[in-house]
Amino acid sequence: MKEVGGSIVYKRLRAPSEDGQVFVDPVVASKSSWLARNVALHRGTDCDLHGCRLAELQTAARRQLLASARRYTAAYRSPPDQPADPDAPMILVGHQPELVHPGVWYKNFVLSELAAQASAHAVNLLVDNDIARGTTLRVPGGALERPMVFSVPLDRPTDAIPHEERDVRDPALFESAGRRVAEVLRPLIARPLIERLWPLAVAASRQGGNFGQAIARARHILEGEWGLRTLEVPLSHVCDQWPFRWFAAHILCQADHLRDIHNGQLTAYRTIHGIRSHTHPVPDLATRDGWTEVPFWLWTAAEPVRRRAFVRMAGSTVEATDFHGVRLALPLHGDGDAGPCVDRLGELHRAGVRLRPRALITTMYARLVLGDVFIHGIGGAKYDQLTDAIVRRFFGLEPPEYLTVSATKKLPLARATVEPADVLRIDRLFRELQYHPERHVEATPAAAALQAEKRRWVETLMPRGQRRDRHRNIARINEALRQPLESLRQKLVLERQDLRAALGRRSILEARDYAFCLFPEESLHPSLLALARQ
16 A cells, blocks of 8 residues: 555455465565665654664564574474574564465465675464354365365364463364364365374474464475575463563553544545455444544453453553453553553463454564564455555554565366356357247248338337337337247256256365365475476
8 A cells, every 4th residue: 555645545356256366565676675675664653652663663673573483493393594684584474373275375476586796694473362263164175077075173172262371171182183074075186295294293282282273383394494594473472571561551541542543544445445344454443432443452361351451540550451350550650651551460460361463463463573574465465465554554554565465376186178258158048949049040031021010019109108019019029039049048957957067066176165185295385396496
């Protein structure tokens, strides 16, 4: 998104539709020079965040991020070689610890490649404050001629709780998931990647990793074997460091100001995109009985139900609540310094209280504080167009540009050549048989007489009260002309049924959102590596 003449212009972003295609925005001649411009912009800006300079926060946050990511990664695999200088450029991606489709996974390959080219640090943030929803996996199966989609459970379902709180609930079900997925998939894919991935996930879960961490660690181990040089760390670990708490405290102290900017830019976003819904892409920040909503979640370890956070100022104290039992008092120094508030947030975390960012704050913090470049997918990039506008008005800073990448990889299966246009062609023929059967009848004297009579009725101007007679006569003639075409109509009925069935099979086999672990290893990761190096 950019501003032109005071108005906001939004980029239209679309994922590629064809197998093997990629989307990259912006397209630049030199990624290194583009990164250098971002670094210069990022490190040339500064402002006060309630007693801490942004530059100071950036330095501390990056060093703590790297230390935390190295510790976390070293717990299950050897950390890759990265620049020794902690102040080298930082490139980030982020996604939920789930079994994503290859177009999302592609970001990790681009992350590794760009960081290697630019001698930069590469960190993948596991966004574990989102709700853990992926306890089943959509798997295509059945014969190639009659494919079906099955929903294979990976673990016992639970209430909607965040990834960081969601352990494996049924170890036996979890440990058998890889075998069960492969059995469903085997008629279509002989050696899917899940056969290598899942034993690693099982081992990670036995070593104490929760549901999302086990899957993410298994994926990251394979990435390391293929040469990707990235670190990983859960976002929850980052949120438990003092730089994030300071950033959060600054936001909480200016809740009303942020709400006004957020809602105003959200209205502009909806207007530009023609969106009528008041909940898309996100709801407005609300007010309630003197409290102002902020883009954070609150919950406790004892009751890990994620709820919206509201705050209000009470003298030199910031009060926060979720209106369901969590009530916090966060003190400030008399001069507005957020130090005591940051210390109190640390104490509350150790007591089991969780303050976690929503999407707006997650990418805002990642882009302004943690990294020089953030790599988005299509969905995140669309949302961060809104974030850019908010950053300009709330912080008075020009946000660093982000990179948007996506790819489309489809399962390597033989597919029918039928196209939607084939069904449309049959539908048009049906319409012609209904309303213009004269275009298809044989040239006989009887047919010619009926066609001549129809032309007379069509060309005759009738008074208003007699137009029903014309309609009835035209319908009668059409019915007479259709009678010798009944065999053609029946043939078209069967052809349309076959085409629609073929389209249904094609939609199953060509879906772009199947998880990466369903693909054969020997073709998927070399393809993604090659695409990332283009």
